[in-house]
Each structure stands twice: as structure tokens, then as C-alpha cells.
Amino acid sequence: MKDIQMLHKGKIVRGQITYDQTDLLEVKLDKTDTFRNGEEVTVLGFERKHQMRVLRVTPFKVLFAPADSEVFQIDISKDEAYEDLVYDDSKKFTSFRLNTYATISEDFRTFAVRVTDVSRLGFGFEINDFSVKMNHVYDSMIICDEVTIHPKLVVRYAHILEKTIRYGAEIHHITPGDLSRLRYYIVTRQFVTV
Incomplete structure (x- = not known):
């Protein structure tokens, strides 16, 4: 699993990518209770910076889709x-x-x-x-x-x-x-x- 950083509510959150495709990103986190469906998050890592939105929150993972997704x-x-x-x-x-x-x-x-x-x-x-x-x-x-x-x-x-x-x-x-x-x-x- 690759490490990744996200900017969420003004704080850097670290996680590990468990699934990475163009339309869907799944990140394993120690704590997911601050994430809400539909929120925008800036994903930083691998020489890229993407605006993503929270698609689903589970107890240990957060799924994201591109913020501009239809x-x-x-x-x-x-x-x-x-x-x-x-x-x-x-x-x-x-x-x-x-x-x-x-x-x-x-x-x-x-x-x-x-x-x-x-x-x-x-x-x-x-x-x-x-x-x-x-x-x-x-x-x-x-x-x-x-x-x-x-x-x-x-x-x-x-x-x-x-x-x-x-x-x-x-x-x-x-x-x-x-x-x-x-x-x-x-x-x-x-x-x-x-």
C-alpha cells in the first residue's frame, strides 16, 4: 500500500491507498469520523494534487471520487x-x-x-x-x-x-x-x- 497525504479541514491527514483508479480512490485511515459524505478534500502525493470529494465513509476507509465528477x-x-x-x-x-x-x-x-x-x-x-x-x-x-x-x-x-x-x-x-x-x-x- 502506498502512503498518501490529504488536506482536510486545514489539517494534514495521512493514510494508505488501498485502491487507486481514475474515478475512485480508497484510502485506509486510522480515524475516519471527521469525514462527511460530499466534503471536498485535497489529495497530495505522487507528484499530484487533486481535488476529491468524499463518496463514502466506513470505520477504517474513505472512498473518494474526483470533485468535478458528473x-x-x-x-x-x-x-x-x-x-x-x-x-x-x-x-x-x-x-x-x-x-x-x-x-x-x-x-x-x-x-x-x-x-x-x-x-x-x-x-x-x-x-x-x-x-x-x-x-x-x-x-x-x-x-x-x-x-x-x-x-x-x-x-x-x-x-x-x-x-x-x-x-x-x-x-x-x-x-x-x-x-x-x-x-x-x-x-x-x-x-x-x-
Whole structure:
């Protein structure tokens, strides 16, 4: 294991790299309780200086992703209207492929869906049902390995494919904990599907 130094909250923290790739850095530390998901940290070592963000904290390890990673752009839509982002051909967004199952529900009706991808625009999912309402807020439960997350989604578009219907849903609300679990799941899924 290689030694590394990090600048965190004005202090130098020393650790050992247990995994080092372009999109993911795992560092073993004696003490991890001062790190919080989403925090920026400057990683120093091997003649490089990188701005990283905390992706996940465990009792003895911290996982980092580059601070400018598109995965940190996934959040609740705040500034621009969804339609402005979707229909602006000059803007390109990274879409992360997923293949997981979920449910969307309203009142007493629940639909089982397959989530195909996620981007800063929201989730893409497929279902064989025309009764999903446009511009409607749905409660959802998305399976992310051993945990589930529960964002509220607003369905914004539908596209009829040969055997299914593809819907796009904007993130209306998501808790910070669920957002952190989603980002970690996205990054780890990219290594599984390669």
C-alpha cells in the first residue's frame, strides 16, 4: 500500500491507498469520523494534487471520487427548468447505466419498473404501462444493492419503444443520505458493468 497525504479541514491527514483508479480512490485511515459524505478534500502525493470529494465513509476507509465528477451533479433540479435542459442540444450530460428494479407509487397504486440509467436530469425507467401520469409526483423505492432509496420523482417524458415504454423522471426530493447511497451505487456499478 502506498502512503498518501490529504488536506482536510486545514489539517494534514495521512493514510494508505488501498485502491487507486481514475474515478475512485480508497484510502485506509486510522480515524475516519471527521469525514462527511460530499466534503471536498485535497489529495497530495505522487507528484499530484487533486481535488476529491468524499463518496463514502466506513470505520477504517474513505472512498473518494474526483470533485468535478458528473456523479456529484446528480441532485434535485434547482435552477434551470427541466425542459430547458432536455431540449438544449448544446448541453451534454453523462448518463450512468443502471439495471436495477424499483417501484413508483401514488395513493394505492404501485408500478414495478426497471431503472435503466440516471443522470443530472433524473432517472430513466421502463415499464409496459400507459397509465403513468406525466408531470405527476411519485414516491419511489429503488434497489441499490443491499439498500433501498426513496426519492420522490416527477415523470417528465415518455417514449414508446418496440417492446416497452421508456419514461424520464426528474428528482423532486431526495434525502442527503439517500443521495449519498445513490452516488456510491452509481460509481460502484460502473466497475461491475465494464
